Every structure is written in C-alpha cells, then in structure tokens.
Amino acid sequence: MRDESAYSQMAAELLAWYDRHARVLPWRVPPDGGKADPYRVWLSEVMLQQTTVAAVKEYFHRFTTRWPNVEALAAADDADVMAEWAGLGYYARARNLLKCARAVAAQGGFPKTRAKLQELPGIGPYTSAAIAAIAFDRPETVLDGNVERVMARIFDDHTPLPAAKPVLTDYAARLTPVQRPGDYAQAVMDLGATICTPRNPACGICPWRGPCAARASGTAPSLPRKTPKAAKPIRFGIAYIGRRSDGAWLLERRPPKGLLGGTLGWPGTVWAESGLVETPPLPANWRALEEEVRHTFTHFHLRLSLRVALLPIDAPGHFVPDAQFNPRDLPTLMRKAHALAASELGA
DNA sequence: CATTCGTGGTT
DNA sequence: TAACCAAGAAT
Numbered sequence: 001m002r003d004e005s006a007y008s009q010m011a012a013e014l015l016a017w018y019d020r021h022a023r024v025l026p027w028r029v030p031p032d033g034g035k036a037d038p039y040r041v042w043l044s045e046v047m048l049q050q051t052t053v054a055a056v057k058e059y060f061h062r063f064t065t066r067w068p069n070v071e072a073l074a075a076a077d078d079a080d081v082m083a084e085w086a087g088l089g090y091y092a093r094a095r096n097l098l099k100c101a102r103a104v105a106a107q108g109g110f111p112k113t114r115a116k117l118q119e120l121p122g123i124g125p126y127t128s129a130a131i132a133a134i135a136f137d138r139p140e141t142v143l144d145g146n147v148e149r150v151m152a153r154i155f156d157d158h159t160p161l162p163a164a165k166p167v168l169t170d171y172a173a174r175l176t177p178v179q180r181p182g183d184y185a186q187a188v189m190d191l192g193a194t195i196c197t198p199r200n201p202a203c204g205i206c207p208w209r210g211p212c213a214a215r216a217s218g219t220a221p222s223l224p225r226k227t228p229k230a231a232k233p234i235r236f237g238i239a240y241i242g243r244r245s246d247g248a249w250l251l252e253r254r255p256p257k258g259l260l261g262g263t264l265g266w267p268g269t270v271w272a273e274s275g276l277v278e279t280p281p282l283p284a285n286w287r288a289l290e291e292e293v294r295h296t297f298t299h300f301h302l303r304l305s306l307r308v309a310l311l312p313i314d315a316p317g318h319f320v321p322d323a324q325f326n327p328r329d330l331p332t333l334m335r336k337a338h339a340l341a342a343s344e345l346g347a
Numbered sequence: 348c349a350t351t352c353g354t355g356g357t358t
Numbered sequence: 359t360a361a362c363c364a365a366g367a368a369t
Contacts (some may be wrong), residue, residue, distance in 0.1 A: 024348075046366095048353090049363085049367075050363090050367090051353085051355095051364065051366095054363095055355065055356090056365090088353080088354080089353030089355090090353055090354085090367090091352080091353080092352065092367075093352095096367080096368090119368095120366070122368090125365095125366080126365070126367085127365085127367085130365065130366095142365075144364090144365045144366075145364065145365075146365070162348080162349090163348090185365090192365090198357095199357085199358070199363095200358095258352085259351080260353085261352085262361080295354090295357070296348095297351095298353065299350080299351065310352085324359080332353070332354060333353085335356095338351085350369085352366105352368090354364100356364095357362080357367080358359100358362080
C-alpha cells in the first residue's frame with residue numbers, strides 16, 4: 001500500500017490542507033506568494049531552534065527592524081546582538097548567528113545547497129534542510145521534533161528516540177515531494193504543531209487520518225517513545241549586585257563559552273551542588289537578601305542567593321552607567337536577580 | 348552516542 | 359507541581 005504514488009498522494013493532501021490552514025507568521029511567505037528572503041528564513045529558523053513560535057515573534061521583529069539584512073547584522077557589535085538576544089535562551093545561537101552573518105556577508109550571500117549551508121556556524125541538519133527547502137526551493141527533508149512525532153505515528157514506529165532518528169529521517173524523506181518542498185516542510189511542522197500534538201492529537205480532523213498506522217492501532221498519543229531523561233540536581237550559588245554612588249551597576253561579561261556564555265551578568269560564585277563559599281568581586285559591606293532566585297536550566301535547578309552593596313565612586317570593576325543600563329539586556333536569570341535587588345539599591 | 352546549552356507555556 | 363515540551367547544534 002505504501003508505494004510511491006501513495007506517498008505522493010499523501011504529500012498532495014497535506015499541501016492542500018496547508019493551503020487552507022497555514023498559520024500567518026511574520027517570516028512566512030504566503031503559499032505561492034512572493035519569494036522567500038533567505039535572511040529572514042535563516043534568522044527565524046535559528047530563533048525557532050528549541051523555541052516556541054510565540055517567544056520568537058517579538059525577537060524576530062526587533063532583529064529585522066534593527067538589522068534588515070545580513071550585511072547590517074554582520075556589521076553589528078557583539079554586545080548589541082547579545083543584548084537583543086537576551087531572554088531568548090541558548091546563547092550559543094546568538095554567538096553563532098553573528099559569526100554566520102559575517103561569513104555570509106563576506107561570501108556575498110547565502111549558499112543555496114544544504115551541504116554548503118551546513119558548513120556555516122549554528123546551521124545543523126535541521127536548519128540547513130529548512131533553509132534549502134523554504135528559501136531556495138530545494139527538495140530537502142526537514143526533521144524536527146514535529147516531524148519526528150508525525151512520522152513515528154504515521155508509521156507506528158515504537159523505536160525510542162534518539163535511536164529512532166535515522167529511521168524517522170528515512171520515513172520523512174520518502175514522503176517529501178519534489179513540488180513545493182518549502183511549503184511541504186512547513187506543512188508537516190504545522191501539522192505537528194496544531195493537530196498531531198504531543199498529548200491529545202486531533203486525529204479526527206487530521207488530513208493524514210486515513211493512512212496513519214498509529215491512529216489505527218490507538219497508539220498515537222504514546223508516540224514517539226523517548227528514552228527517559230536524568231533527574232535535575234539542585235545547584236547553589238551567590239550573586240553580588242553592586243551599585244556605585246552615582247547609580248552605575250557592577251556587571252561582567254561572562255566567558256564566551258559555556259552556560260550563558262557571552263552574556264552580561266552579575267559577578268558571583270561558581271554554581272555547584274555543594275561547597276559554596278563567599279567570593280565577593282570586591283571588599284564591601286555586602287548584605288544578604290532573604291529571598292533567593294530560583295531558576296531552572298536544561299539540566300539543573302539553580303538557587304541563587306543574592307548580596308547587595310552600595311559602592312564608593314572609585315570602586316574598581318566594570319560599571320555600567322544607570323542611563324545605559326537596561327535589565328532587558330540581561331538573560332532571564334540575571335533579570336530575576338535585578339528585580340529582587342533593585343529596591344534594596346534605590347532603583 | 349551522551350552531554351551541554353535557556354526559557355516559558357502546558358499538562 | 360513537577361515533568362514535559364518547543365521549527366536543534368556543538369562537542
């Protein structure tokens with residue numbers, strides 16, 4: 001039953017569904033409308049890595065307003081890009097975004113093939129396929145979390161992820177049509193995002209309800225299977241929020257790699273499960289706050305104790321003048337710390 | 348192949 | 359509420 005013509009018919013049915021139900025998104029070209037802008041496709045796809053559409057919208061608008069094309073972004077200062085990305089998470093994306101923009105600007109534009117795209121920083125298997133298909137109309141197959149789920153269900157494959165990835169890739173490739181590959185890629189992802197959802201899939205209104213093997217077996221809601229993740233440990237740390245008598249804030253640029261790499265933040269201790277020791281950035285009358293910041297990262301919970309101090313005008317360190325300081329330029333954890341400490345420091 | 352890397356919404 | 363999840367990439 002699953003011969004080539006069956007697959008191409010499925011693709012056609014999905015595209016027909018997409019033409020009727022496609023969501024309106026800022027980076028999306030209307031089906032059969034104008035041509036896609038590779039810069040906007042690339043920027044949106046990087047922002048959407050492990051990030052919800054709702055969270056991306058605002059950032060996409062600000063980035064494209066401030067830097068309308070890849071040349072403008074390539075000429076931006078690192079600190080400005082990091083500040084604009086602050087709050088969106090996974091900051092290696094912002095660092096790679098700038099590296100990629102500069103490489104692309106130097107090359108005179110984005111490469112058009114998946115292989116060449118994937119040589120660029122921050123562009124992996126998924127994003128290279130997405131750009132090639134959506135921006136350059138190449139018949140590449142995207143495999144994101146949505147497509148993994150849809151394929152596991154259509155073919156009722158119970159192999160747990162991530163081991164199932166190669167098989168699911170194969171299924172997805174068989175279904176990818178030669179016509180309108182960009183629309184098709186977005187259609188499968190839309191299907192996963194709106195109908196073939198993780199918990200309560202709306203199988204009754206699914207354009208692929210006919211051929212779906214998991215729906216026939218009643219196994220759809222439990223697919224895809226995933227190998228269980230390790231529990232998150234709790235780490236502890238201390239952050240020091242210092243403010244000079246002229247209102248300037250003591251901040252530091254974090255090292256360019258690792259957690260929150262390249263972002264602006266409050267100086268502090270390392271974060272560990274035990275062995276916490278006070279390590280103030282400079283001697284002062286540091287006062288402990290009652291309330292601590294609780295924040296959860298991908299692989300651990302953090303409980304961050306805060307110390308605040310008013311510092312003399314001649315205190316050493318990197319101070320940001322109050323007029324230049326915007327808590328929105330900080331990653332969320334550091335924003336939370338500021339929110340708790342601000343009233344204690346006359347802000 | 349396993350781990351690291353954010354954050355906010357949903358269940 | 360704790361767990362799960364999101365248009366993943368780099369190491």
